Amino acid sequence: MKFSHLILLFLFTATSFAQNISGKAYYQSKTTVDLDEFGNREMTEDMKKMIMQRMKNFLEKTYILTFNNNESIYKEEEKLEAGAGNGGFGMMMGSFSPGAQYKNLEKNQILEEREFFGKEFLINDTITKLDWEIGKESKMIGQYLAIKATAVKQIDENDISMARRRGNRKDDENKEGEVAKDSTSSEDPFDQIEVPKEILVTAWFTPQIPVGNGPGEYAGLPGLILELNFYRTTILCSKIVLNPKEADAIDAPTKGKEVSRIEYNKIVKEKTDEMRANFRGRGGRGGRFGG
Template identity: 75%
Template structure:
């Protein structure tokens, strides 16, 4: 009851504060990878550790959200290159990382820079409007009271930024079939030298939908948040999307010298549907090229 009273008091007291607001929010983004299902049983632990170290720069990043009442720009914080970047499939996956993301809450527009295999695109889309369910659960994030909200988000089948290691049956909780799997393991092991599958496309999967959990604060009454996320009555301070957690570590409100928010304009302008079609065409081409080079069926002579 005390928590509910506090929330109501905050909602009433912030109405005057909401007239003019600007600021910067710093977010730490971290994505975990299930290495148990990555690379198959042939990959030893030392090799998995090496891959994780190479992927660290892709999996752990710092972003800055510069915002005002209606607009925002979300960018990765610039950092010195450490060298030794990923190669092969890791380099391909890095092509799916978004560049600067501009949102206009008033016009419901999002402009997103993307560099895909050396080509620059500017995706012109609408802000993702999720069906947020605001609950009663709350917690403190720094000095701000944050309220929990959840929503289900549908994922495009060509959104490789959401790709994850393909899960086995046990991970899906299908224990009834595990016994059958045990019986077939010997057969699989017997034929593994002949049918070894090194196709990286078969080692990943893209979920059809994911649960998004957000923690927003009504103390900063802007309906904005990191990346494409928005639509709650307060700034989103924490997001959990599948294996990715984005947590706000610092907020600077109403700075004297506020950065100007400008929409990006570099790259070929395309719709989200057009961009996804470009990705699909390229992925199909890469898959065929890989298999044509003998990615499948090695050892059959």
């Protein structure tokens, strides 16, 4: 790390213990999707544009992180949009998107609201500890100096939000010299996707705001995370309101049935297995998801 980076880190980290910091950080989140990975490759450009327009509300969002030295809550900015989230598509997309996320750094606790196919849950878990590696790169994000850090994050096999189309993988040739069929040729959509075991997370944090917090579940760096890049998603801070005269209260969410992360993942797996069995029972003809 550059010497100037070290000076900043030690200076702001040391002074943070004597400061009462509070504020709001506004983030723009954008996720990219390649429709060719999940649909018919012969889909027309007009059809792709129509689908992407319908998905826009789920792929481009604004979030607000309200924080102090020890606590934070991360919520999607409320907005009124006619027709947003209607129909089965909205229900399905929403089922894999977290609601409000509360973090308590002192208790190492995260509480996360989830609505999964019409049922509300409150996941009570510990904050994921990533092995951050702070690099030498830096850049300005607005008026703040941001320093680059990277980490590898393990992904749960049932996290469908991370799903991707299986690659055209070929097994070793068998004794007859034939190559195994590509798994994407299956009519079962669940056979055509996979969840990566791990992803690379890149964060840009600023020691000028010495709180070890960030958007969503991310934390653990010596400064507020201003930008995150992981998988197909980029989250960028667009505005910060620091130390307002009247700080907003940070209340832990209480909505939904409280479950552990392990219990919630088990519920997701059971529902996914049910949908898969229903699909196969209909001979791959599709239809509505089971209740």
